[in-house]
Amino acid sequence: MKKSSPTLHDVAALSGVSHQTVSRVINNPETVLPETRSRVENAIRQLDYHANMIARSMAKGRSFTLACISPNLTDYTFASIIEGAETEARQKGYFFMSASAPDETSFKLMVKELVANRRTDGMMVINPYIDNRAEFIPQNATTVLLGARPRSTAYATVCLDDKAASQIATRHLIENGHRQIVHITGPLLEDCSQDRCSGYEETLIAAGITPNAAYRVEGDWSATSGYRAVQHLLQTGLPFSALLAQNDRMAIGAMRALREAGRRVPEDVSVIGFDDMPLASYFDPPLTTMRQDTFEMGRIAARLLIEEIEKPETPRAQLFLAAELVLRSSTAVRAK
Amino acid sequence: MKKSSPTLHDVAALSGVSHQTVSRVINNPETVLPETRSRVENAIRQLDYHANMIARSMAKGRSFTLACISPNLTDYTFASIIEGAETEARQKGYFFMSASAPDETSFKLMVKELVANRRTDGMMVINPYIDNRAEFIPQNATTVLLGARPRSTAYATVCLDDKAASQIATRHLIENGHRQIVHITGPLLEDCSQDRCSGYEETLIAAGITPNAAYRVEGDWSATSGYRAVQHLLQTGLPFSALLAQNDRMAIGAMRALREAGRRVPEDVSVIGFDDMPLASYFDPPLTTMRQDTFEMGRIAARLLIEEIEKPETPRAQLFLAAELVLRSSTAVRAK
């Protein structure tokens, strides 16, 4: 910024009080005489004075800033979490910065910058276990984890109830008469992929169906991996009438492979995804999916983080959010 | 952050020099004797010392932070610009914060926070003219504008060469034999929508086709608006064999309306979009589109901003980036 701005002293000079009194009307208005106060307030308005946050941070030893680190910013799920967190942070008077760290190295660097430089009062980490990044979170950093099953009580954690969501999806398919259900998973080292697998298998078993490992194909969340998974399955000749993909992108890729192979969705194969990403209803056919409220997830995480910052003794919450089945046209009753 | 960290003084004490010398080995290593330097460096390593950016900002009167304000974070185009800007900023040693301001009011508030509080050394504003938000950018704030045609030489500006891009798209359609080309635009108060309109019309005229206002329908960038636009067009009975949408989402919506009306893409109607959003190739049919390199756009904007911050007398650049035609299967030669 180019022009230097008025300081506490300028306001003090103009209103004929000490700079400390000015600080008081800003921070503890009730401790100063109404008369002096209004005089100071006038001066503030007149000079268009705004506190210098840097100076305030320095004096208070806090930055009033929250940071959210995610693998990237372009993935809708992440972006939406971030928007939720930002909304909450701003509302509670905190600054908010989002940053992306695609890999461990950049994560490590970023956390170092953030924590060692005392840039933030606390941080939120989205998908802390996609690699070993969680190991680089310093003990002294107030942190909330997002999008992975809690592994330690040291951190507050917010994630989807993946198992329950997967159960609902699987049950939906079974209720429509499907028994041979392909499952395209995310990377199996991610907690959520595993939990969704358990949900799927348990539901199968509860319905008297023995899970068959051949029906499970591991993907990497990309549409291409969903596409390839189905191509692979088709080659093996394994019969199936339904498909559960652990995210919408893979479901989209799968639908394309099915279409190319001449299998109709949902007549020949029912497909259900996860997330309810934008335009999910614009694919052909519109995608049935498990919607997760990522914006809300972000809000909640920010709320927990702020609570922990302001009241460090708060016990760490571990929250599981519910997903909701959104019925569209990619699933149907199994043809006789 | 919970535990207090070592300061310049701690390092100074441990290495037996003054704090200033420590500051020197950090900022101007060449001005201190190799011997003292290594002693200090050892101490730094030993204590795991990291400079307190807040204090440094305070002393220097700068925050070493860049901010990027966009209408939202979830729109892929924006997210991708932000990632590019973030990458560049970080690489040049700046912190980066992204923030979203959906409307004028929140924009105003945010800028106030950012500028008046001296939170940032400069900011980038994406889509400054979607409303009157540009009016709230203070004169003393170093700012780069993104995604809108330059309106003032006061700001460096980076945007797509919308007119040229639109010309390429239109020409592609014309070369495939189309003469009745529907044009679904973004909100016409946005510069880029207007420029794309000019490009479209001029190309038509150059090909000897008289632009017909009835072929132009204004949308709002949403898939739904593209869908409605086509429904409307179909009702009017206006004949057309091609359609140019100013973004992919509207193109997707349009394709759906066409499909529902029994018109095949591309056999009956060729469709071309703008952006090359993720999964553009996964729709049915895969979408031909004008790709814009938004990541690069972000990088460039950040570079310009940093340049302006570090050398305030730099003339403000006004850059136009080229879009690239990505041929897929939604366009074809017009049926006889």
Add this chain to the structure above:
DNA sequence: ATGAAAGCGCTAACAA
């Protein structure tokens, strides 16, 4: 209720 003094951790200017 108000003011004066000290200090947050750093850099800048000047001395030695």
Add this chain to the structure above:
DNA sequence: TTGTTAGCGCTTTCAT
């Protein structure tokens, strides 16, 4: 080459 002295603009503590 290194150390000393002053701030940066604010909050905190202690007087008044």
